[in-house]
Amino acid sequence: MNSFLLSPDVLDALKNIVGENRIKTDVDSLENWGKDHTKYFSPHASVIVFPSSTEQVQAIVKLANYHGVAITPSGGRTGLSGGAVAYHGEIVISLDKMNQVLDFFPADRMVRIQAGVVTQQLQDYAQEQGLYYPVDFASAGSSQLGGNIATNAGGIKVIKYGMTRNWILGLTVVSGKGDILRLNKGMIKNATGYALHHLFIGGEGTLGIVTEVEIRLDRQPQDLQVFVLAVPDFESVMPIMHAFRNEIDLTAFEFFNDLAMQKVLDHGLVARPFETSCPFYVLLEFEAPYEPLVDKAMQIFEHCMEQGWVLDGVMSQSLEQAQSLWRLREDISESISAFTPYKNDISVLISYVPDFIAEIDSIVAENYPDFETCWFGHIGDGNLHLNILKPENLSNQDFFAKCEIVNSYVFEVVNKFDGSISAEHGVGMTKKPYLEFSRSEQEIEYMKALKKVFDPNLIMNPGKLLDF
Amino acid sequence: MNSFLLSPDVLDALKNIVGENRIKTDVDSLENWGKDHTKYFSPHASVIVFPSSTEQVQAIVKLANYHGVAITPSGGRTGLSGGAVAYHGEIVISLDKMNQVLDFFPADRMVRIQAGVVTQQLQDYAQEQGLYYPVDFASAGSSQLGGNIATNAGGIKVIKYGMTRNWILGLTVVSGKGDILRLNKGMIKNATGYALHHLFIGGEGTLGIVTEVEIRLDRQPQDLQVFVLAVPDFESVMPIMHAFRNEIDLTAFEFFNDLAMQKVLDHGLVARPFETSCPFYVLLEFEAPYEPLVDKAMQIFEHCMEQGWVLDGVMSQSLEQAQSLWRLREDISESISAFTPYKNDISVLISYVPDFIAEIDSIVAENYPDFETCWFGHIGDGNLHLNILKPENLSNQDFFAKCEIVNSYVFEVVNKFDGSISAEHGVGMTKKPYLEFSRSEQEIEYMKALKKVFDPNLIMNPGKLLDF
Structure with missing residues (x-):
């Protein structure tokens, strides 16, 4: 499906919802907003829409359900797993215009924001209030909170401050069905049944779209x-x-x-x-x-x-x-990006790290004898980034093909150590074929069943994380 | 349904699973293990079983599915919402015999335990390792981790350390369907799809039974x-x-x-x-x-x-x-327990606490002019315990009837302030009629649908939290 296949009726309806100037269908825009930071996929978006409210998002989701068109939610597009690539003619819902801080609660050290707020913008806002938003990573200058939540972003301060999940006190979401849900409403303590917001955190936009967030801030670190x-x-x-x-x-x-x-x-x-x-x-x-x-x-x-x-x-x-x-x-x-790195983002218990590294190292030595290998990572959380750099004389295609083969060896070791094939980048499309190395068949079946509860017509970010 | 109604075949099968001496059907045991700390309900358990492994729990759950018998999971029975009361002839699965510390991971500051470990036992174990388990509350000497998880227990240190949820790195559960799921396996970072363990935390045993837990410890507090x-x-x-x-x-x-x-x-x-x-x-x-x-x-x-x-x-x-x-x-x-207190456990944003207290106070003054009222709570988390003491000359029945009426007024104020009708005690049976004051009709519908995914035959702790 591509732009021209989206019926004029649907395009008109989208314009009615968000306004004529909040829709883009030109080739450059479809290319730009149709993908994330992943290099492997060519985007095929039908249309990019820029809603300005939860209600507009709801109207788009209802329209998409009615017409059976799929949706890809889009934030800062810094993802590394293809989770925000519109691959099959999806309507891309960009949160770019929903970037407002809505309310500040000093006594709660909490802020209510729209999901399109950029991570760095939140960090700066917190600082202006004499507070601190501790989730930080290299792409904080462009990633949006909605995307951070969809992948449960981690970064460089997890050892003390935990993942994005740890700072979320409430979410407003539009489910795949088109319901607006206000989940947990900013409370620290709320024992009234299933914590639905925790499904949307790390849900990669496959259950619905996060539109507003209640997020906790901390005191500023000292010296x-x-x-x-x-x-x-x-x-x-x-x-x-x-x-x-x-x-x-x-x-x-x-x-x-x-x-x-x-x-x-x-x-x-x-x-x-x-x-x-x-x-x-x-x-x-x-x-x-x-x-x-x-x-x-x-x-x-x-x-x-x-x-x-x-x-x-x-x-x-x-x-x-x-x-x-x-x-x-x-x-x-950034320094290695010119070398077309093949990225792995794996984690195990800290206790297992030494043995794990030794096994991975021998796989790397055996299979990539001539390749440069950058190791770095958040060792305090058991999270390792293994980056294989492409030799200059090798084509992209041959390089990635080689990496894909070695991937399976790496993930077998991850599986042996009860680890994660994706510690903080999400599954998206790049890790989907390997999901079973970290989640059991039964878990995946439950995930599919949960997806159907929130998104019975399977229109939310299809093909990411799960096969439908 | 009562003990004698459970067919001899089922009893024999249970004995085969756990062993003859791990089953109780005498009246005293049915009374003792058939209820939690809530005073309002008379228990009607059919049988109490004491499995010693996840596999035994699974076998019991499969048996119960086959015969269409309901199950109530039972921990330390210190709950205050009737969440662990066997009310309709359920098989009570007590975790009392699953109280072992299984493994300790010093580098991860993590311990793997069976869900029947008592909170105080975990605190003591942590101390022996030079570490600290920070979730603490009055009933820590008898409550079990499985129950803490089922209600996402809070307590007196939440302002710094968060709720039980914050310390859980992994759960082994037997779902209502009878599947053994090992969820998150102790990892700090794991972005591989829906965080299923977060549904079981605070799930009140309605989705399945937690049998083993990976739980994080902290350094000991100093001075x-x-x-x-x-x-x-x-x-x-x-x-x-x-x-x-x-x-x-x-x-x-x-x-x-x-x-x-x-x-x-x-x-x-x-x-x-x-x-x-x-x-x-x-x-x-x-x-x-x-x-x-x-x-x-x-x-x-x-x-x-x-x-x-x-x-x-x-x-x-x-x-x-x-x-x-x-x-x-x-x-x-403990000091007020002789006065048959009617307990409320409510929370709002900290920012709303002053206005909220003022409104609740005027309801109390108007409706309970002659009653003694104990206020206490974790004000740093927005969590207030409002305890109405029964006047000596009033019958239990008249007292509770009066309290139930005023409850609705209190919960209307909770609802007005976007608060929680149960901050840390759970919903169980006592708060179930009021759930809609904290969760929307749509949220409750999604909760019911999720319940059916994990427990299609609706055998897990029926009538708690939800109507089935």
Whole structure:
């Protein structure tokens, strides 16, 4: 199905709902709003609509049900799993025009926003109120809250603050059936039956569309200190984490390999933090509003040096230096993007990480002997990003074909360790063929049955996550 | 249906599953395991079974499906909403014999347990590992984790640590259909589709039975300090909370009225903390591992005195005194239990609490002019416990009849403020007639449809939460 196949009646009805100037059907717009950040799929959207209210979204969903047309909800389109690609002539509902902060509740440290608010916009708004929205990641400048919720976004502060789910106190959604549901209404405590909002969090837009959000904010962190440490081998990473974590509440514990560091340095925007070169690096962060905390951290650092777990390190001396150290980790994705990376986003229990890494490493060594491999990730949450870089002389097609084969080996190991094939990127289309490595056949059957409850005509983001 | 109506075939089959000595059908046992802490219902259980494994639970559920017999899951039976009352000849599945800690994952600060583990047992186990399980409440000594999960239990530390839901990393459940599902497997990050475990948390045993749990632990709190403050009027309670919370991470912020204090003092086990008598009291708690934190708290306390928000106060000087101050709040339920209290457990946004309390207060004054009213609750979460005490000269029947009438007025106000008719006690049977005050008709329809997905024969805890 494509734009010209969508009947003029439907287009007229859409115009009636959102207004003539809130509809786009030109080729560039269909291309632009028809996809997310995933490179593998060519979008085929029929029309892009930009509603401005929950009621308009409801009217579109009812219209789509009536005419049997599918819908793809669209946020900041920074997704990495093809979850927001309109692939089969869908109506794309963009939340771009629903980007308002609606209400602020200081006593609750809570804000009610439209789902099209950009993550960074929420972070800035919180800061203006003297508060803090702690979910943060590289694409925060363009991703929208609706998309964060649809994939239960994680990022770099999960070890202290948890996933997006942890901050959601209420959702207004339009179900696939076209019902407006106000779920949980911002309450901390509400034991009145099934927590329906938790289905929409991580639901990838397959059950309905989130239009408004009640979201919790936190107090601002105080006097953040950042360490970057040079680590001689992976076996030392976990003891370092435990040494710090047993004494200090960490706000982040990230790791990356030397190749990742090298790519960031090659990118030319950040300086090397110290001369020592090591196979691995750790970045950790904590609040240190009291002097004894800094002393304690220095003692642990020295202990790690004595044990041989750390060969060199630097502690931030200012906010600017802390931010610059963070870029060593945060700029990795951008620095490698020119190398057409094949991304894996996997997780296991922290206890299993060492054995898991060893097995994955041997698969990588065996199957990608000539490929550059960037390892980085949120090791404090058991979440690893494995990025295979395409050799210059290999075609995209051959490269991805090779990666797909190795994928299955990787996911067999994930399955063996009871892990997740997608820790924070979602399933979408890219991980759908592998879903059974993380969810049992029975779970998938229950998911399909739940989908039918909220979306009986199967019009919401079809083909994402599930086969219909 | 009653014991003698359950066919001998079913009883024999149950014996085959769990063993002869793991079945009780005597009158005392049927009475004891057939109900929870709710006083209003007479239990009518057919048989009590004590399985020892997930597989045995599955076999029982399959048997019950085959014979069309209903099941009531039973934990520590401390519930206050009739959610664990076997009312219609159900097979009661008691988790009493599934009380083992199965595995401990130090690197993950996580423990895998059977669902019959008692809350206090988990707290003690955590302490032995140098860790902390923070969900705590008066009945922690007998409530089981399975029941905590079924009602998403809250308690006295929610302001910092959140509800039970916040600590659950994985559940093994037997669905109403008889499928064993291992949900989320202990992972922090897992974006592979609908978060099914969140439906079972707060599901009140109507979708299936939780048999095993992966549960997160926290580091132990350090140097907890407790303040109890005398407050001249309710209007001062919220400013006190904001004054402290803006500067210090509180681990608790509780309030209670003078009658509640009086009942605890009359109970004779705790001493008055200071001479000043006031209409309200606040108990707050925070970690103070660094001296400046205590200084800061004292400054805030003095500021509150200067503002007239606080008339008197005491700060704990030792762990013993902290525990003794806590009993002023924690002993309320026990101290008033002889007065046949009619309990309400309601919540609203914190921002709405002052107006909400004013409206509820006028309903209480108008309708219960001669009744004693205990107010207490977790004001830092917007959660209020309103307890009406029965006058000695009124029959139980007349008292409850009167309370039921006033209930509707109270719940209309709850509804007006977009609040919850059950913040942490669940719906069960006592709140079921009022569910529509907190959940829309459409939400309830979706809940019913979800119930049918997991429990198509409607055998799991029928009549609780929903009408079937």
